[in-house]
Amino acid sequence: MGDAALEALVTGKHRSRQNVARNDARHPVETLEFFGLTPVMTVLEVLPALGWYTEILGPYLAGRGRLYVAHFSPDGLMPYMPKVLEMFEDRIAREPEVFGRVIVRHINPPREVTVAPPGTVDLALTFRNVHNWIMADQEHEYFAAFCRALKPGGVLGVVEHRARPDADMKSMHTTGYVTEAYVKQIAQRAGFALEASSEVNANPRDSTDYPRGVWSLPPFLRSGDEEKYKAIGESDRMTLRFRKPTDSTEGES
Numbered sequence: 001m002g003d004a005a006l007e008a009l010v011t012g013k014h015r016s017r018q019n020v021a022r023n024d025a026r027h028p029v030e031t032l033e034f035f036g037l038t039p040v041m042t043v044l045e046v047l048p049a050l051g052w053y054t055e056i057l058g059p060y061l062a063g064r065g066r067l068y069v070a071h072f073s074p075d076g077l078m079p080y081m082p083k084v085l086e087m088f089e090d091r092i093a094r095e096p097e098v099f100g101r102v103i104v105r106h107i108n109p110p111r112e113v114t115v116a117p118p119g120t121v122d123l124a125l126t127f128r129n130v131h132n133w134i135m136a137d138q139e140h141e142y143f144a145a146f147c148r149a150l151k152p153g154g155v156l157g158v159v160e161h162r163a164r165p166d167a168d169m170k171s172m173h174t175t176g177y178v179t180e181a182y183v184k185q186i187a188q189r190a191g192f193a194l195e196a197s198s199e200v201n202a203n204p205r206d207s208t209d210y211p212r213g214v215w216s217l218p219p220f221l222r223s224g225d226e227e228k229y230k231a232i233g234e235s236d237r238m239t240l241r242f243r244k245p246t247d248s249t250e251g252e253s
Helices: 004-010 015-020 027-033 054-061 082-093 130-134 139-149 180-190 228-231
Strands: 042-046 066-071 102-106 121-127 148-162 194-200 235-242
Touching: 004 027, 004 054, 027 054, 027 148, 027 194, 027 235, 042 054, 042 139, 054 066, 066 082, 082 102, 121 139, 130 139, 130 148, 130 180, 139 148, 139 180, 148 180, 180 194, 180 235
Parallel strands: 042 066, 042 121, 066 102, 121 148
Antiparallel strands: 148 235, 194 235
């Protein structure tokens, strides 16, 4: 039997129609249950954009858990970073009943990487972000930050657009798709062990070869021909659960 509290939150009145409409493509209940979320955990969500998952996690953890959000820094290098942070913070201020207990931290490697008190987090989560870190050549710094924040035995949950197994690094720097093998390699270098994988966010219709990479597909539709890309749906995604070993030190940064 599923988690009734999660089931209620993903379709709650506090969520916009547009966000609820993406439940079928993003499978939030099944994904969070696969990662082992419980309401008493200390959770870290990394780079939540405008809070699609935060609006589920915030109220779910408000009673007995704790939620840290590692967002862009006001000193982020790209012009959009402080703007998206400001939009997220404005939303928190407008909706205290949803986000009132969320603790916002900034992540901006290599200067800002302490996203929660070290060794205190039960579960760290990142959704469709790894490709951005690869494009910025910062993937190892991000994963090292998660490892520092997590308790020994803590879990890292990763959802990421999945490239074909033979995709090269040049492709991963431009298309938004990443191979499972490379995500596993990054995690292992940081000190994690792969525990399990799930196909809950798989989409076999996604061929991954589009003019604008993953941004050709919904919700972006940047290549035109919207009917064609809507018929494919959102990207094929890997869903990986890693664990920080209880008897190991952190990996390389």
